[in-house]
Amino acid sequence: MSDTVKKEKSMILQKEMIGGLFKELGNTKESGKKVVYTFVPGNLSELIRSFDMLPVYPEINALQSGMRKMSGDYIKEAEKWGHSEDVCTYVKCDIGMMLKGNIGPTGEKIPDPDLLLLSYTGCFTFLKWFENLEHLYPGVPVALIHTPYQENGEITAEMTDYMVKQLKNDVIPKMEKVSGQKFDPDKLKTILQHSADTEDLIAKIFDTTKNVPSPIDAYFAGVYYIGPINIGFRGTPEATEYYKELYKEILERVRLGLGPVTPEGEMEEEKYRLVVEGPPNWTSFREFWKLFYDMGAVIVSSSYTRVGGVYKNGFRHDPDRLLESLSEYCMGCYTNLNLNQRVDLLGEEIQEYKADGFLVNSIKSCNSFSAGQLLIMRTLEDKLEIPVGFIESDLVDPRYFSYSNIKNRLESFFQMLEQRKIMVD
Amino acid sequence: MKRFYLGVDLGSTTSKAIIINEKDEIVGRGITNTRANYRVAVEIAKLEAIFNARFYLLKKQLGEEIEKHPEFGKYIDDIEMAFQYLQFKKRSDIFHSALLETANQTYKDELKNNIIQIIENIFTKINPLLKTEFLEGSLASSNQFFRDIMSEKYNEEVEKLDKELFEPMMLVYDKSITPVENEMVDFDFKDLLDRSVALLKKKYSNYANKEEVSGSFNAEINILGGNYEKVSDSLKKHIDFIAEFEFHIANMVGTGYGRALLPFPEDSIKSEILCHAFGAHAVFPDTRTVLDIGGQDTKAIQVDKYGLVTSFNMNDRCAAGCGRYLGYIADEFSISLNELGPEALEAEKEVVICSTCTVFAGAEVRELLNVGEKRSNILAGLHKSIVMRAMSLIARSGGVKNEFTFTGGVARNQAVLKYVSQMVTDSYGSDIKINIHTDSIFMGALGGAMFARRASLKNNN
Secondary structure, X not given: OHHHHHHHHHHHHHHHHHHHHHHHHHOHHHHOOOEEEOOOOOOOHHXXXXXXXXXXXXXXXXXXXXXXXXXXXXXXXHHHOOOOOXXXXXXXXXXXXXXXXOEOOOOOEOOOOOEEEEOOOOOHHHHXXXXXXXXXXXXXXXXXXXXXXXOOOOOOHHHHHHHHHHHHHHHHXXXXXXXXXXXXXXXXXHHHHHHHHHHHHHHHHHHHHHOOOOOOOOOOOHXXXXXXXXXXXXXXXXXXXXXXXXXXXXXXXXXXXXXXXXXXXXXXXXXXXXXXXXXXXXXXXXXXXXXXXXOOEEEEEEOHHHOOOOOOOOOOOOXXXXXXXXXXXXXXXXXXXXXXXXXXXXXXXXXXXXXXXXXXXEEOOOHHHHOOHHHXXXXXXXXXXXXXXXXXXXXXXXXHOOHHHHHHHHHXXXXXXXXXXXXXX | OOOEEEEEEEOOOEEEEEEEOOOOOEEEEXXXXXXXXXXXXXXXXXHHHHHHHHHHHHHHHHOHHHHHOHHHHHHHHHHHHHHHHHXXXXXXXXXXXXXXXXXXXXXXXXXXXHHHHHHHHHHHHHHHHHHHHHHOOOHHHOOOOHHHHHHHHHHHHHOOOOHHHHHHHHHHXXXXXXXXHOOOOOOOHHHHHHHXXXXXXXXXXXXXXXXXXXXXXXXXXXXXXXXXXXXXXHHHHHHHHHHHOOOOEEEEEEEOXXXXXOOOOHHHEOOHHHHHHHHHHHHOOOEEEEEEEOOOOEEEEEEOOXXXXXXXXXXXXXXXXXXXXXXXXXXXXXXXXXXXXHHHOOOOOOOOOOOOOHHHHHHHHHHHHHOOOOXXXXXXXXXXXXXXXXXXXXXXXXXXXXXXXXXXXXXXXXXXXXXXXXXXXXXXXXXXXXXXXXXXXXXXXXHHHHHHHHHHHHHHO
């Protein structure tokens, strides 16, 4: 029972944080706070916060609309406006939501942007997305950083320099203008220290899956765990507080030898441990999750929970290298890693977390995630001789989630793992 | 007691059943078309497999005797043929009554009487025709199902009628065929056997009485014609034995897209991907890549040396490029599925046809016919396009490694086979061994039966 109470504490904290943020967003007219629209990968939340501005993440709004079964209508609205069926469904959902009054997940209206900030250009769709937002919000300033791809699997000093220059010459002056505040390095330093603390905790939390049974599901529950940092709380004391609490709860689960919590209670038997690549489907998130926990499958690591930052490889925001560390963060985001880096990262985790299989959920409309996934899968299969599986769905377009087909493939995949276990035994 | 194991593969188009013995050898096969009532489809396939297995046991028991006396083999084959005929006849009689009943309920007065008379005429004509085709022709071994045979014969007759009668006759047919197909009909092996023996006796006594036989007569029939009574007597005790043999199915496994609906316990339901791979690997142990093209799924499967799946890839968004695509095309051309492949093989070239959508392909076909393209060339293009889609799935699943085995209902189509062999060789080299088996459609059921045997052994241990 005590476990349930503690579990609730982190959830209550998270709910309060998110509720508070949307309230603040609904109140910007009175408070005069400025609003920056930006994206999760390579986000500069710390910099935004240092100017006392509030971030809004359109793709988070889109996924929440998906979970609340509203994305279908929003997408229809965007298609009516002229977007083709093949356009990223996050974009269409977000634009549809804006066209329908921009009401956020808590029922409050999301304020219009005062600045559009694009700090990761690895996803070409982001550029096009902002072009559309410019049309929807004429006259709003746009700050855009070109983020070099880690083609050779490393961030060089030149790459960092190039990024820092863009921050200094373009982003910061625009932020100063929009917010009416001077850039304050000391303030940013404090914020980055909070970020580093939070990031330490997050790395530890996702590392608890090395326990058998794993105390958490690092994909389906994982998306809730990364919620606070992906919605703009990185760099705040509240975030550190939340992750401290969450880590404490998880450690208690480890101590008691408990498995992960699912929407239908605790998972009783851990039968398969998986590493999953790719974002989940949001429109049928619960059904999708259920297909796994019903079969006793727990995800011990997922690449998706790294979209807000790859901390496994040691990256932390550094209060002593302000703009350099922000730049490195942008360039270190998961989809900016080259395929070899992604293979290495996933491969390490498959081994470290003793995974029985590797599964790809490929997203129809997300090129930045999906490109190369088959190659990643093949390489891991050959290198580690691990059973692999491949399913396809979509982010928030309910038309592209075929329950029976996905179930059929997952059943085959799990039976494949089981057969292998029997043979190995 | 001898133990046997059953595998049932409930596919989208056909339902297959396989019975194996304790050495994983196939002893019985059964197949029927999948219909709305899955239970009936499965029971029919299963019953056919059990009957087939009894005949297998009979032949096995006779062993060398059959080699010494080819007339024994012929006699047993004939009995199996008569068996199929008698089962067909029983369902056909039910269908006959159902048609009359439907006509009675649907129409009135003169039209009704007219229709009833036509139905009677049709059956008076086709009954003896079907009997001859079953017992003396090749209908029993033609892989055609009740619905196919019936619709072909019925349509042939109805097409000759006046236009105003065509519609009501087809309506009566459509309303009656499905309930009849979904009805379970009981058969007793011993009863069928006695009636088959009697039927054959009549058939051969006719031959024996004929002084001259035509050139098409084969030697075995000649032997049997004169020796019929003798052969029948010497086999009687063996036949009685298998009729009374208690057939013990120790365990069974169901697979296929309709597997969740099978009346089997949960742990006896297996994914068709595992079953197809396991079956194909059992027949060709060096297989590392399996391609299965079924009714609505194409699966490219990689297996390890134990026959276990290491990865697989399936068509995701559309069933174009699967068996149903061919079925649709056959309908477009008003020819039977079995005729598609042979005609495609006569092509001079392959017309390029899109395979992303079955219905669109249909539109393309009409357009091509319109501009005067030869039917065989269009068919060749359609077959090629199916294989091209399958090749893309193979590539996605990791390519062809070592031996390649092609399974599923579509593997029976010679034109598909031709393009599969061609394209596998082109893409992966001419030293890749390509396996096709006459039982390719049964691989899923075979894998299921093998899993059933292993599960049973494990439980007993």
